[in-house]
Amino acid sequence: MAATNPTRHLVVDGREVALDPEGYLVDLQAWTPAVAEALAAEEGRELTADHWEVIEVLRAFYARYEAAPAMRPLVKAVGLELGAEKGRSLHLMRLFPDSPAKVAARLAGLPKPTNCL
Secondary structure (H helix, E strand, C coil): CCCCCCEEEEEEEEEEEEECCCCEEEEEEHHHHHHHHHHHHHHCCCCCCHHHHHHHHHHHHHHHHHCCCHHHHHHHHHHHCCCCCCCCCCHHHHHCCCCCCHHHHHHHCCCCCCCCC
16 A cells, blocks of 8 residues: 655745645744735635734744643633733634634644644
8 A cells, every 4th residue: 555645735935835634834934924824715714913913822822832722721821912802712713713722723833732632
């Protein structure tokens, strides 16, 4: 049986960006805002200023703790940075339906959060 390559590639600004089977970056250094836009477009999402605020909080969290936050720490981090109104699960669910911690981490170019199914 032939081995299959588990990575796929997204072409952004003329360069190939490798993704794992779940759509997370293989090389976290490959992330740029254009990569985030391309990942979002692939999922049929358009990133608004509200999305970018959360992505920036996530990237700062990762820079500080070297981990992508699961849902509870994500809600807390967003609340601390952006205020109580935005630091609510409902706000994050509106922006990133399905699994806010996983979807936002993927768009932010971070690894899959631990403790997320």
